[in-house]
Amino acid sequence: MVKVGIVGGTGYTGVELLRLLAQHPDVEIVAITSRGDAGTAVSSMFPSLRGRLDLKFEDPSLANLKGCDVVFFATPNGVAMQQAPQLLDAGVRVVDLAADFRITDVAEWEKWYGMQHVSPEWVAKAVYGLPEFNRAAIREARLVANPGCYPTAVQLGFMPLVEAGLVDLDHLIADAKSGVSGAGRKAEVSSLFSEAADNFKAYGVTGHRHLPEIRQGLSRIAGHAVGLTFVPHLTPLIRGIHATLYAKIKGEADFQALFENRYADEPFVDVMPTKSHPDTRSVRASNLCRIAVHRPQGSDTLVVLSVIDNLVKGAAGQAVQNMNIMLGLTETVGLWQLPVLP
């Protein structure tokens, strides 16, 4: 059994990690920490786990995290960069679900995240945990920077086109819509039911923290800088991201076949038949990404639809997938639950 620890388990990515790991046949959760809720039974905060997870939140300073094989950081940005290095130095593998190690350009990271990075050396060693792009490196990684939710949906949707170089890479457009759980389990007015229900809005159009991450990822795939307009929106669902991607065609191809071939061996990416419209509920509570490719009215603009569950493939599920890869487990183990529909 793999010994697993979770730092910061009181948010939505934390409880989703618990849901997945508690059902993972090869995993034993040995510690979960929370500074504010130390001593509280996990199942009293999350009754969905009653009878199935007999753990209490522990103070981070007291928990035996160094005795773990893997530690997940489900903490706010800025925590893992402080606490992960000592675990890494002790030989523990780390998956950070926050943004601390995602951006390789430290100055860029500091600009977007508004703090100084205290562990730039580990930024350099971290592996970006998008298995469909980076599986070989993840296998060897000690520290995985788990991608953001929007970046996962957008990169998987653009990747075959960018790799093939068939579209105008200076004017990519990603119009993305997220459920409210993406904002986390923080008490903020803008995330209240009475604010977010029966309402739809864009936000962060002037600049969202996932923009540099997506731009870095697509540039890495392309081998050179790309131009991207990224507009995130808040939509009244709990879970789910729908990315609608636009690209101007520069070279002809059978785009459907391009996508199908690219993802033929990927267990968690499903390229749907032509003319499909994947809906977010078709991946709800699962680690899947479903994609459809359209060329409306035969124009020179390609439209790609990409959906994920932001808490699973966009966070906790992908983190478990990365753990499986790092440890040489079957990549899909513990992640094979069917989506919940309706």
Next chain:
Amino acid sequence: MVKVGIVGGTGYTGVELLRLLAQHPDVEIVAITSRGDAGTAVSSMFPSLRGRLDLKFEDPSLANLKGCDVVFFATPNGVAMQQAPQLLDAGVRVVDLAADFRITDVAEWEKWYGMQHVSPEWVAKAVYGLPEFNRAAIREARLVANPGCYPTAVQLGFMPLVEAGLVDLDHLIADAKSGVSGAGRKAEVSSLFSEAADNFKAYGVTGHRHLPEIRQGLSRIAGHAVGLTFVPHLTPLIRGIHATLYAKIKGEADFQALFENRYADEPFVDVMPTKSHPDTRSVRASNLCRIAVHRPQGSDTLVVLSVIDNLVKGAAGQAVQNMNIMLGLTETVGLWQLPVLP
């Protein structure tokens, strides 16, 4: 492997059966029928099953249902009473998720369901599939009448009190709230998003079909007729039933202990600590029933809160639980997924 067939798989109980059975380690789904959608791939109607269930809907007359060990009827009321007998005669076990075999008084059934019963002899042989009350009989059953969703939540909430005879059985009150999936996947104006979202209402206060079923169940538990006021409501959630039950105390007891003892060995009933308020999401997509017992302000009125997922413990999950019991499998196998929260 148990060979399973499903008659009428295009509704919500049907797709939920598919979700559960496709993940059941001891089950092989060999046939699923739909008169209207014969020839259609199941996964094209329900993309959540893409890549995991390679079956087409078959015409009921052509499907090899007699070759199954168990057949589930997820059909509208009135179908199973016509088609189940020939399967039963051929030695197939049957679980009916509709109401055809739930009410033992055939005349009463005909009054509430507005049709003539064509198989009263099987009504007499059918076993009411509430395992917490009827496990021994289910074990021997050839035909299980799977309980309705409201009846499951209400009976489990009242059962310890009725068995103990500690409350006024002439004036029980069940104020129940259901998510909209309880109305099924039928195209009806009243179930439209724009009608049911951001809206709350009672319905069927003059008389709902689940009233006689609950009354029969509670009377059977009590050993004599009970008086019940049952008011169902529609609330804007997809899945979930919350039953708020009121009973006048006739005799003193430690009601918390009464409930805890009654359900101590039940894998799917969770009696929560005193002062708890179970929410429907704490059982979402799981086969659990969670119950809390209150005596507000020390008055002589007891309040019991009982929640289930109407599609799981209220339908497909309980059906699989009944199948497990009938076939001598571990009762919880295939039903051990954790609730999805948030």
Next chain:
Amino acid sequence: MVKVGIVGGTGYTGVELLRLLAQHPDVEIVAITSRGDAGTAVSSMFPSLRGRLDLKFEDPSLANLKGCDVVFFATPNGVAMQQAPQLLDAGVRVVDLAADFRITDVAEWEKWYGMQHVSPEWVAKAVYGLPEFNRAAIREARLVANPGCYPTAVQLGFMPLVEAGLVDLDHLIADAKSGVSGAGRKAEVSSLFSEAADNFKAYGVTGHRHLPEIRQGLSRIAGHAVGLTFVPHLTPLIRGIHATLYAKIKGEADFQALFENRYADEPFVDVMPTKSHPDTRSVRASNLCRIAVHRPQGSDTLVVLSVIDNLVKGAAGQAVQNMNIMLGLTETVGLWQLPVLP
């Protein structure tokens, strides 16, 4: 024009007051205060008011509230009892939308609200602002204690029965369901979209602050103490309360006629035809209460369904209605908008 001030306008009852008063033909809003947001344009916080309300939030100490004819307190509990007396002494009429003056038994109030009352003399002078019960007194009032949302729906539903003395007043049951805006515009985890959407739960079963208010109101109507079990629930709608009321019949009557006659002259109470099921959206954004009376299956338990919009008839609308009555305006002026459906 009536000069109106609002203390504490940044919550949901505050913005609803603004919506109603900005459209009231006889009203001029001259001041709105907020300690935390002084200097902010109201329409920058609530874009729905852009171009229609040219006011800034002012610091309470600086606003010319004493120059108003009426001041509304849309503040947290405990503020009005401190600030209203000096306005009252200056001859300003006050409507308090919080609970400070609702409970005449000050010790009882202090128990439920957990603070010491600093203005018990004004509790004695305050008039409980339920126009359908108390219109004459409101007409003469200087200080109106605007009823709570649950108390409005429950009292209007029970009132004809309690007045007529036809039901068992020792065992009234009020099973009430509220939209999430009832919890206010406070940043709390339990009110987050991801917590409250697609979820249903009871809360405060052991004792909710509206219990003593309802009990006081019904006892006043009855002329003696009544026994009440009150169970509030949270349901995923923004606005709306649905109260389902249960009472045991002690004396026979034409209950439908009883209700119709009682409310025949009430502009904001609509008794629906027999067998009706009022839904919350049928009163959404309006000052109406709709009521239906049922006697299911001819039993001895009466069921009354009562719906309001918690922010209008349950708060801001009723406050404006009280202002209209106090000032001798037409009672319905400014409150005659049709409900928004769908």
Next chain:
Amino acid sequence: MVKVGIVGGTGYTGVELLRLLAQHPDVEIVAITSRGDAGTAVSSMFPSLRGRLDLKFEDPSLANLKGCDVVFFATPNGVAMQQAPQLLDAGVRVVDLAADFRITDVAEWEKWYGMQHVSPEWVAKAVYGLPEFNRAAIREARLVANPGCYPTAVQLGFMPLVEAGLVDLDHLIADAKSGVSGAGRKAEVSSLFSEAADNFKAYGVTGHRHLPEIRQGLSRIAGHAVGLTFVPHLTPLIRGIHATLYAKIKGEADFQALFENRYADEPFVDVMPTKSHPDTRSVRASNLCRIAVHRPQGSDTLVVLSVIDNLVKGAAGQAVQNMNIMLGLTETVGLWQLPVLP
């Protein structure tokens, strides 16, 4: 008083017309028709109108529509083209809320709507009812083709840019999201609560009927053909459209000032300050369109956000606005209600 008739009043645009017209000070509703519901009181179908509208649905053949000054068609596509001409010939003015007279190229219309047009001569005479573009012509119109919901939001968002010729008109992109009421009050599985709630999806990416209407409108504004990619999405709200518009900048300008100047005199278009994110609820139940203009990260791609209530500015409200203009009434009369927030 203006005598008004409504043909087909049982859908969402019909009931919204009723809500607005019943509160319009200069209007008397004299007839409302429905073939299927003739004889039914309007308020029994829509309890929100109880006590405020004392009309029954009449059979279209019997209603005195020719005695009206204006008749609104709130019917499915294909009805108005058959029934409007005789009213027009009798001197009645007509506003068609369906699509029958929107597309001037009859062959194009027939292709998209799948039926033969029976009144092409009235297509030629009809005036497209987008007041912000076409006010002078509407003033003289006998027949107004009321714009579609998406076309209203998209055209108002693009109009200043297209008029100014500052963007690449060959590659406009409109990513639009609509609440479910846009699908109408038809009993269809895809519009069920359990399908549309907690779910997000694109639809009609291969070609939606509003595409030719928007393309025609923008081409008319531009003076030549434009290229447009239009992707509609379904989002779980009842009312509201959010259009996110993308255009490549060809010439520099102060885009904020361009929009503000263009709409300075428009009562129903609100250009918000720079960096704003209009949300759909800020226009809920009102006739407003709110717009924000962004140039993210100083790139050469402009992003315009445009929100309306699809049932008001996108249907019934705009129809009343057109009526006001046609009849020489104050344009805003009956349409001045504030948005309902929250």
